[in-house]
Amino acid sequence: MKKLLALCILALLLLVGYVAAGPFMAYNGIRNAVEAQDTAALARHVDFPVLRRNLKAQVDDFLVRRAGTDVQSNLLGAFALRVASGVAGGAVDTIVTPAGLGALMEGRSALHRITGGGVTDNTYEHAPPDNPLAEPEYGFESTSRFTATVTDAQGQPVEFVLTRYGLQWKLTDIRLPLGR
Numbered sequence: 001m002k003k004l005l006a007l008c009i010l011a012l013l014l015l016v017g018y019v020a021a022g023p024f025m026a027y028n029g030i031r032n033a034v035e036a037q038d039t040a041a042l043a044r045h046v047d048f049p050v051l052r053r054n055l056k057a058q059v060d061d062f063l064v065r066r067a068g069t070d071v072q073s074n075l076l077g078a079f080a081l082r083v084a085s086g087v088a089g090g091a092v093d094t095i096v097t098p099a100g101l102g103a104l105m106e107g108r109s110a111l112h113r114i115t116g117g118g119v120t121d122n123t124y125e126h127a128p129p130d131n132p133l134a135e136p137e138y139g140f141e142s143t144s145r146f147t148a149t150v151t152d153a154q155g156q157p158v159e160f161v162l163t164r165y166g167l168q169w170k171l172t173d174i175r176l177p178l179g180r
Contacts, residue, residue, distance in 0.1 A: 023138075023164075024138070027136070027138075027160070030160075031134075042098050045170060046170060047165075047172050048096060048097070050173070051096055051172055051174070052092055055092045055174065058178060059092060061178075063088060067081050137149045137150075143164070144164040145162070145164070146163075146164075154177075158174065158175065159173075160173075
């Protein structure tokens with residue numbers, strides 16, 4: 001009977017340890033997928049519908065705050081704000097795909113390529129940008145919510161929020177420094 005009780009306690013401790021280590025393993029999986037440019041591996045760690053919804057809400061909130069009350073109260077301004085929100089929502093839909101998110105997280109932007117960023121002495125070689133997911137600050141917000149905060153090129157914090165679904169952790173939000 002004591003062996004059975006000890007085995008049950010050991011199994012429970014292993015389960016708790018796995019759940020506690022889960023967000024760290026998921027974040028490292030995301031980082032490794034971005035470095036390896038493996039969009040299939042990245043897709044396993046991201047809940048795309050929830051991430052799209054959360055990013056659209058952030059962008060809409062940013063647009064409304066930037067527009068101000070004068071634009072919102074004006075009929076033409078409200079229409080323009082609605083159109084801008086639709087365009088921004090379409091951009092979020094385009095970016096938040098496995099390939100789009102991988103390119104975004106890796107720091108591959110058109111500006112980087114146009115300005116010659118990453119050019120090396122070898123004409124045929126393009127140096128990859130620095131890993132934007134390196135050296136995060138980790139923290140649990142609750143037993144089912146975890147954040148990894150990194151700083152962007154301007155020194156602003158960007159939070160990657162992972163949410164637990166059963167025993168699996170997935171990226172559900174990226175809190176951007178929009179107007180903070």
